[in-house]
Amino acid sequence: MDAPEVEEEEGRRWDPTTLTAVVVGAGPTGALAAHYLAMRGYKVEVYDKGARPSPGDAASVPLVLTSRGAIAFEELGLDGQRRVGPTATPLRGVWDMVGRRLRPLDSSSAFRRTFVTDRSGLAADVIRAAEQRYPNTVRFHFNTELTRAELKNRVAGARPSTSEPADAADVNASAEIDVPYDLLVGADGLESTVRRILKAKVKDFGVIRPVEETAGYRAVSRLPRPSREPLTGFYTHRPQEYVYDWSAPGKPSVRLYIDIDGSVGGLVSGLRRWDDAAAAAAELQAAYPDSFPEEWAAAVGQQVSSPALGEPRHAAILQCSQFYGPRTVLLGDAAHAVTGASGPMGLGQGPSAAVESVRTLALVLRGAQDDLDKVPEVYSNVRGDAVMAMQMLEFMELTRDSERARRLKFASWWFAWSAFVTQGFRWLAETVGGLLSAVMPKTFLSAPQVLARLEDRRIGYSEVIKMLQGYASPVVALLLGAIFVGLFMAFNRALA
Numbered sequence: 001m002d003a004p005e006v007e008e009e010e011g012r013r014w015d016p017t018t019l020t021a022v023v024v025g026a027g028p029t030g031a032l033a034a035h036y037l038a039m040r041g042y043k044v045e046v047y048d049k050g051a052r053p054s055p056g057d058a059a060s061v062p063l064v065l066t067s068r069g070a071i072a073f074e075e076l077g078l079d080g081q082r083r084v085g086p087t088a089t090p091l092r093g094v095w096d097m098v099g100r101r102l103r104p105l106d107s108s109s110a111f112r113r114t115f116v117t118d119r120s121g122l123a124a125d126v127i128r129a130a131e132q133r134y135p136n137t138v139r140f141h142f143n144t145e146l147t148r149a150e151l152k153n154r155v156a157g158a159r160p161s162t163s164e165p166a167d168a169a170d171v172n173a174s175a176e177i178d179v180p181y182d183l184l185v186g187a188d189g190l191e192s193t194v195r196r197i198l199k200a201k202v203k204d205f206g207v208i209r210p211v212e213e214t215a216g217y218r219a220v221s222r223l224p225r226p227s228r229e230p231l232t233g234f235y236t237h238r239p240q241e242y243v244y245d246w247s248a249p250g251k252p253s254v255r256l257y258i259d260i261d262g263s264v265g266g267l268v269s270g271l272r273r274w275d276d277a278a279a280a281a282a283e284l285q286a287a288y289p290d291s292f293p294e295e296w297a298a299a300v301g302q303q304v305s306s307p308a309l310g311e312p313r314h315a316a317i318l319q320c321s322q323f324y325g326p327r328t329v330l331l332g333d334a335a336h337a338v339t340g341a342s343g344p345m346g347l348g349q350g351p352s353a354a355v356e357s358v359r360t361l362a363l364v365l366r367g368a369q370d371d372l373d374k375v376p377e378v379y380s381n382v383r384g385d386a387v388m389a390m391q392m393l394e395f396m397e398l399t400r401d402s403e404r405a406r407r408l409k410f411a412s413w414w415f416a417w418s419a420f421v422t423q424g425f426r427w428l429a430e431t432v433g434g435l436l437s438a439v440m441p442k443t444f445l446s447a448p449q450v451l452a453r454l455e456d457r458r459i460g461y462s463e464v465i466k467m468l469q470g471y472a473s474p475v476v477a478l479l480l481g482a483i484f485v486g487l488f489m490a491f492n493r494a495l496a
């Protein structure tokens with residue numbers, strides 16, 4: 001079903017057609033937010049410090065979107081969008097390329113369907129659709145960076161971010177311009193400027209990165225066709241059908257997929273040398289001599305060692321005390337990044353959560369009838385619980401694998417200790433759940449079965465955490481009770 005051109009509601013006190021939203025960032029989150037806001041009638045100005053996204057560009061990374069994230073794209077009814085949704089090929093599984101085994105993924109219903117695609121290609125599709133549908137109300141300004149925001153006066157500052165002429169006609173090559181807004185939307189990713197402004201100007205606004213992966217990673221794209229297939233029938237697989245995973249303890253890992261144009265790309269992480277093409281290629285060849293094609297190792301080496309790329313990126317969990325400020329909201333990675341460790345098969349949590357935040361904002365705008373004095377705080381509160389539960393699960397998953405845990409950098413001893421406690425909690429939930437589900441399989445689920453329920457977009461993160469707590473908490477309460485009774489008896493005996 002096509003989305004309405006502009007949403008109409010009776011009796012609005014705040015009229016979106018008189019309001020301007022400034023969206024910072026035109027990644028998947030910002031592009032989607034611009035589309036939703038225009039659909040509600042807002043005038044939308046989007047600023048991105050990078051170039052207009054296009055499939056396979058320098059900012060491309062493979063994104064995995066579970067049905068939780070995919071629904072946002074489906075709802076917009078974007079006909080030209082072939083990457084995520086009913087006309088795209090759902091992910092059928094992950095090939096373990098070392099053990100030559102397929103780990104299938106349940107894509108049996110729309111509630112469980114997962115897609116793998118290219119970040120920039122997806123953003124490009126949504127931007128194009130927004131420009132076509134709302135030519136008079138949405139404007140994208142590329143190579144233009146947001147540098148400041150005066151939260152009281154509701155004026156942001158933007159200036160060209162490169163020596164290239166900016167797309168925006170109103171930003172000349174040297175000047176910074178004032179951009180008035182009614183709502184400021186920070187969809188500017190992990191290193192968000194909007195978040196930095198909120199941290200500097202909003203009392204009690206806190207940001208932490210409790211844990212970061214020390215192994216860096218980089219995207220690769222358009223790998224050449226190798227002389228031998230990495231897997232029998234590899235080139236008969238449909239685009240987006242599988243993810244191909246090379247990983248082993250202590251070795252670099254590679255995750256590839258076939259994009260909709262038939263090209264092969266993906267992500268490489270944990271290389272020892274990023275600055276030397278031959279060394280990187282040799283490391284991959286030595287790690288996976290039988291399964292990783294020589295031509296790909298050479299191409300990956302060339303791509304990841306390009307001096308233009310700067311430092312490899314490190315995945316991190318990012319937590320904010322709130323996702324709002326005066327007339328300002330944070331969306332996507334700017335608000336709550338995760339590492340991608342959690343979730344069924346360890347896929348899709350980050351980008352899905354990123355676009356989920358746009359949907360939450362859209363629902364709150366509608367529910368609060370665009371009362372922009374209320375929307376930011378309500379959005380933040382509504383989003384808060386789901387994000388906290390998601391990040392707890394992420395933390396639990398991330399520290400579970402001891403090999404992976406060794407490559408983590410905790411922000412302080414407190415987080416390292418809480419990772420240890422979290423593992424204890426998980427162990428209890430697994431043991432109790434395992435016992436109960438073995439004895440009464442129809443009544444109880446095991447912990448992995450509980451976690452697998454997250455594949456279904458109707459199941460919330462908070463529900464899953466509560467189910468696991470239901471297994472672990474009684475045991476913790478019993479243990480604490482036993483300690484208390486023991487101490488009490490010992491005390492009594494001492495007094496006697």
Ligand SMILES: Cc1cc2nc3c(=O)[nH]c(=O)nc-3n(C[C@H](O)[C@H](O)[C@H](O)COP(=O)(O)OP(=O)(O)OC[C@H]3O[C@@H](n4cnc5c(N)ncnc54)[C@H](O)[C@@H]3O)c2cc1C
Binds near residue numbers: 050063147192219334
């Ligand atoms: C190099 C890289 C690798 C990644 N790898 C993975 C992965 O393997 N798995 C995974 O699940 N997720 C990965 N992600 C995260 C994933 O890309 C995001 O979850 C997803 O793109 C949605 O994020 P977003 O739109 O919120 O932010 P982003 O996609 O990061 O987009 C933010 C946009 O904001 C713009 N911007 C930033 N600051 C400003 C400013 N001051 N003014 C104007 N514009 C600004 C940027 O140019 C960018 O276009 C990766 C991200 C990056 C950058």
